[in-house]
Amino acid sequence: MLHARIFAYLLVAIGGASLAQADSSKAPGTHLSFVTCPIVRDTDPTPCWLAEYEGELYYLGLQQDTEAEFFPPQQGYKALIEGVLTDKPRICGGIPLEPVKATTLLPERDPSCNQILPAEGWVAPPARRGAIPRISPGILATEIDKPRPRRAPLPPPEPPFEITTFAIPFDFGSEFMLNKATRATQRAQWYALGTNARKVEVIGYRAGALLSNGKRLYEDKRLPKQRALKVAEALRDIGVGDAEIEVRWVTRSEKVTGKEDYLLRRVDVIVTPGEDSAT
Amino acid sequence: MIRHEGLRAVTLALLAAALLPVESGADSDTGALAEASSSRREWWAPGSGKPFPERLTYPNEFGQIGLINKSGVVDTNGHPFFEPLGTNGRACVTCHQPADAMSLSLESIRQRWEDTAGGDPLFHPSDGANCPDLPRGDPKSHSLLLERGLFRIALPWPGKGPDGKPIEPEFTIKVIKDPTGCNLHPEYGLKSRNPTISVFRRPRMAANLRYVVDERDDPVFAVFTVKTGMPFPKDPDTGKRVNLNLMFDGRELNLRTQAISAAFDHLQTHADLTPEQVRRIIDFESNIYAAQVWHNRAGWLDADDVPKGLGPTRLSTAHASLPGDRLNTPTFQLFDEWKPPQLQLDGSEANEFRASVARGADLFMTKLMWIRDVWTLTNGGSGNPMKRSCSTCHNSQMTGLDNAPGWFGLGMSTPPWTDPHPDMPLFELTCRKDVVPHPYEGRKIRTYDPGRALISGKCVDIGALTVHQSRGMAARAPYFSNGSAKTLAEVLEFYERRFDFEYTPQEKQDLINFLSVL
Numbered sequence: 001m002l003h004a005r006i007f008a009y010l011l012v013a014i015g016g017a018s019l020a021q022a023d024s025s026k027a028p029g030t031h032l033s034f035v036t037c038p039i040v041r042d043t044d045p046t047p048c049w050l051a052e053y054e055g056e057l058y059y060l061g062l063q064q065d066t067e068a069e070f071f072p073p074q075q076g077y078k079a080l081i082e083g084v085l086t087d088k089p090r091i092c093g094g095i096p097l098e099p100v101k102a103t104t105l106l107p108e109r110d111p112s113c114n115q116i117l118p119a120e121g122w123v124a125p126p127a128r129r130g131a132i133p134r135i136s137p138g139i140l141a142t143e144i145d146k147p148r149p150r151r152a153p154l155p156p157p158e159p160p161f162e163i164t165t166f167a168i169p170f171d172f173g174s175e176f177m178l179n180k181a182t183r184a185t186q187r188a189q190w191y192a193l194g195t196n197a198r199k200v201e202v203i204g205y206r207a208g209a210l211l212s213n214g215k216r217l218y219e220d221k222r223l224p225k226q227r228a229l230k231v232a233e234a235l236r237d238i239g240v241g242d243a244e245i246e247v248r249w250v251t252r253s254e255k256v257t258g259k260e261d262y263l264l265r266r267v268d269v270i271v272t273p274g275e276d277s278a279t
Numbered sequence: 280m281i282r283h284e285g286l287r288a289v290t291l292a293l294l295a296a297a298l299l300p301v302e303s304g305a306d307s308d309t310g311a312l313a314e315a316s317s318s319r320r321e322w323w324a325p326g327s328g329k330p331f332p333e334r335l336t337y338p339n340e341f342g343q344i345g346l347i348n349k350s351g352v353v354d355t356n357g358h359p360f361f362e363p364l365g366t367n368g369r370a371c372v373t374c375h376q377p378a379d380a381m382s383l384s385l386e387s388i389r390q391r392w393e394d395t396a397g398g399d400p401l402f403h404p405s406d407g408a409n410c411p412d413l414p415r416g417d418p419k420s421h422s423l424l425l426e427r428g429l430f431r432i433a434l435p436w437p438g439k440g441p442d443g444k445p446i447e448p449e450f451t452i453k454v455i456k457d458p459t460g461c462n463l464h465p466e467y468g469l470k471s472r473n474p475t476i477s478v479f480r481r482p483r484m485a486a487n488l489r490y491v492v493d494e495r496d497d498p499v500f501a502v503f504t505v506k507t508g509m510p511f512p513k514d515p516d517t518g519k520r521v522n523l524n525l526m527f528d529g530r531e532l533n534l535r536t537q538a539i540s541a542a543f544d545h546l547q548t549h550a551d552l553t554p555e556q557v558r559r560i561i562d563f564e565s566n567i568y569a570a571q572v573w574h575n576r577a578g579w580l581d582a583d584d585v586p587k588g589l590g591p592t593r594l595s596t597a598h599a600s601l602p603g604d605r606l607n608t609p610t611f612q613l614f615d616e617w618k619p620p621q622l623q624l625d626g627s628e629a630n631e632f633r634a635s636v637a638r639g640a641d642l643f644m645t646k647l648m649w650i651r652d653v654w655t656l657t658n659g660g661s662g663n664p665m666k667r668s669c670s671t672c673h674n675s676q677m678t679g680l681d682n683a684p685g686w687f688g689l690g691m692s693t694p695p696w697t698d699p700h701p702d703m704p705l706f707e708l709t710c711r712k713d714v715v716p717h718p719y720e721g722r723k724i725r726t727y728d729p730g731r732a733l734i735s736g737k738c739v740d741i742g743a744l745t746v747h748q749s750r751g752m753a754a755r756a757p758y759f760s761n762g763s764a765k766t767l768a769e770v771l772e773f774y775e776r777r778f779d780f781e782y783t784p785q786e787k788q789d790l791i792n793f794l795s796v797l
Binding site: 040042046047049063064071072073075076077104106107109116132133134135136138139140141142143144148149176177178179181182185186230234237238 | 598644649
């Protein structure tokens with residue numbers, strides 16, 4: 001069944017390749033940044049997320065593929081889409097943007113952002129993990145003769161130990177730590193503890209967005225502080241010594257260029273290894 | 280108006296009991312259960328002194344609930360779970376009745392009211408009445424308990440954070456309707472000397488707790504919870520990470536603090552339980568497993584030839600907290616035994632029913648719906664809406680708890696998702712302008728139960744409540760934290776309304792049958 005779906009997806013994708021070239025007037029590699037209502041397409045086996053800009057439909061990614069870089073936004077709000085145009089075949093009817101970042105623009109509701117398109121013959125590519133109930137590695141709870149799966153803890157970091165920066169990403173206008181932010185925070189903690197860090201600097205930033213139409217979006221001035229305090233709180237909670245943590249924030253907005261501005265909405269955690277750690 | 284449906288249940292139970300020896304004769308385990316099941320459904324009164332056996336069964340509308348007590352026979356004389364510890368005559372067992380899967384069914388509540396003319400400690404006005412000063416013995420004073428199975432949960436407002444300091448709420452609370460009179464009461468209400476919010480909730484099951492309170496020190500679990508974006512809290516005693524599945528609002532993190540606070544609030548103790556009392560309570564309740572063990576239409580559920588997710592025995596031995604939203608490791612295990620070719624559809628009612636249950640189990644995993652506007656689910660990068668199934672949230676194997684534990688803003692107690700409840704207090708919460716509003720409900724929210732927000736003080740948590748396990752459902756109606764679903768059909772109807780879809784009549788019946796065997 002799954003193979004049939006993948007085959008169907010490939011057929012549709014091959015068919016859409018020429019369409020993508022014919023419809024797109026923008027060159028691959030072009031950075032696009034725009035605000036729009038996110039669209040869902042009710043494809044099998046997993047819904048796709050799309051966005052329309054200047055009359056063209058773009059493919060963003062799949063519903064809840066937890067291994068993917070793309071995390072879907074929320075309908076009921078407009079979304080900020082920042083991505084790079086590709087020349088890949090259309091997926092779910094849209095030209096793929098890759099990499100792509102979609103951020104829900106809270107808190108103003110927009111009830112008109114509620115479009116669910118029918119599949120119209122499109123089939124979604126298979127998700128790597130999490131999008132729908134599927135066959136995945138694991139054991140049944142009643143298989144008590146099998147050991148309960150355990151994940152081995154990360155091995156300690158290996159020298160040479162150097163001052164290392166971990167970027168903790170945040171969504172536009174938000175201080176909520178999504179999966180990518182918590183994973184990066186854990187990575188910073190792992191390095192700080194593994195190198196007996198003598199200093200862990202936590203620096204909060206904010207950045208707006210330069211849209212493709214020339215307009216600019218700005219983040220709230222309070223965010224750098226809120227983000228930095230939150231990351232510092234999380235680091236303390238998971239074992240980084242309070243004495244080593246230095247928290248500060250930059251109220252001035254980072255300079256935006258319209259190219260991957262989302263990478264600037266962040267907290268940097270700069271870990272300085274301890275002198276007693278191996279180098 | 281109090282309806283009494285006990286006669287029907289007793290009739291069904293007698294019918295079931297009469298069938299037991301035929302069905303159970305081949306299996307020694309089930310034979311032991313059959314012997315115990317000859318006893319009638321009974322009320323465990325505090326201080327009764329009866330020994331608590333290793334296995335128990337009690338009749339219910341669908342068949343029988345089975346309990347396994349892995350401690351071995353427990354002498355309840357002087358046992359703190361069974362003895363009144365406070366001043367109101369109640370014990371833990373008062374609200375965690377074995378016949379009701381260690382929760383408390385509305386049927387038992389009404390039966391107890393009739394048997395004692397409202398004099399049982401269960402109806403003590405401290406929380407068994409709509410407000411403590413209402414005249415005891417008048418059914419109107421206890422209407423939320425008698426009509427919905429709800430106890431008053433009195434929470435200080437604002438509450439205290441983990442550091443013991445008062446939280447700084449992101450919202451103000453106004454009482455819009457107060458049919459109980461308690462939230463506007465000069466002594467018990469929001470404007471009293473000790474400002475208090477009274478919400479009304481069902482007792483959760485004190486069984487299968489190994490699945491409920493697992494410590495998350497195993498590296499297989501994430502340190503951070505997707506619900507808050509922050510690390511899971513730590514057990515105040517062990518320092519290990521804990522999940523947040525224990526209570527509807529996550530306000531107690533481990534069984535020790537839960538036992539102490541429950542004794543104080545519901546048993547009216549005036550001093551903390553002793554460490555020995557706490558140890559004995561935890562030892563007892565941690566060794567109790569409860570699940571439906573006999574179904575009037577399917578027969579024994581604890582036998583070798585039935586699906587392995589059923590019955591209390593396998594529940595008592597299985598691995599806890601494994602993810603279940605996968606087709607090869609489904610929440611309640613595989614149902615191959617009740618599907619062709621293993622199942623012979625020979626026209627017998629039992630096999631037709633078993634096939635229906637198996638279809639229901641598949642629907643639980645695969646019937647997709649557009650899940651929309653659920654705080655902590657659709658806001659966290661999953662997409663809103665997301666097309667998923669029941670098992671998306673009920674995704675912990677064997678119990679249907681949430682394997683990414685914490686609370687959901689599902690709208691269980693918030694209009695328009697819940698029906699109007701003119702007998703319950705209605706609150707209006709207004710979020711401060713300088714805080715993040717609730718993403719789906721806005722800044723001004725009316726709800727019958729602010730849920731987690733009463734503990735966290737956060738606007739986004741308004742109305743959010745924690746998933747309860749899906750075991751023993753046949754024994755413990757009504758369902759949901761506010762008892763708003765009187766039947767299994769009404770459970771499904773809530774989700775149909777909430778996510779704007781409809782089951783076919785066959786699908787609905789298959790799911791009801793499935794839930795009734797858990």
